[in-house]
Amino acid sequence: QVQLVESGGGLVKAGGSLRLSCAASGRTFSSYNMGWFRQAPGKEREFVAAISWRGISTYYADSVKGRFTISRDNAKNTVYLQMNSLKPEDTAVYYCAAGSTVDGLRRKQVDYWGQGTQVTVSS
Numbered sequence: 001q002v003q004l005v006e007s008g009g010g011l012v013k014a015g016g017s018l019r020l021s022c023a024a025s026g027r028t029f030s031s032y033n034m035g036w037f038r039q040a041p042g043k044e045r046e047f048v049a050a051i052s053w054r055g056i057s058t059y060y061a062d063s064v065k066g067r068f069t070i071s072r073d074n075a076k077n078t079v080y081l082q083m084n085s086l087k088p089e090d091t092a093v094y095y096c097a098a099g100s101t102v103d104g105l106r107r108k109q110v111d112y113w114g115q116g117t118q119v120t121v122s123s
Contacts, residue, residue, distance in 0.1 A: 002026040002112045004096045009117030012086055016121070020081040022096030022114055029098075030074040032112075035105040036081045038092035038119075045095065049081060050105045059102060064090075086121045094119050 008020040020036070035050035049070040050059045058070050067086075072079040079096060096114035099105040 002029060002032065002098050004098060004112055004114035006094065006096045006114045006117040009094060009119045011120045011122065014086060014088055014121055014123050016086050017082070017084045018086065018119060020083065020094055020096075020117060020119070022079045022081075024077045024079070024098070026077075029077040032098040033100070033102045033105055034070075034072055034079040035097045035099060035102075035110070036070060036079075037095045037097055037108070038090075039095070039116075040089075040092040043092075045108065047106050047108065048094070050099075050102050051079065052102055057102065059106060083119070086119075088121045088123045090119060091121050092119060093117065 003025040005023050033053050036048040037045050039045040051070045055072045069082040093116040095116045097110040098112040099110050
């Protein structure tokens with residue numbers, strides 16, 4: 001069992017930056033591939049980024065490539081999402097997720113979800 005708790009969301013102006021954190025409980029965190037998803041009002045939850053269990057491989061949605069960076073610290077049981085050059089269309093609830101495979105995460109095959117943190121980008 002893995003419990004995920006996100007933090008770091010908030011209100012920021014367009015062009016600004018935020019860093020989301022996802023703290024995981026459980027001794028098996030380092031064996032999971034981790035991802036970030038987001039869901040805007042009236043839209044489906046979408047894949048944002050994923051990182052392999054050792055942190056060697058990363059994957060991004062085209063809409064955030066070059067602006068967002070996913071990373072993890074297995075010693076701290078934490079995964080991060082650094083978001084730069086934020087745009088109003090990045091406004092959404094951001095969810096942390098754990099999955100057995102990175103390809104599965106990209107298809108929303110998730111074993112565990114966090115509760116989400118709100119990110120609002122004003123124009």
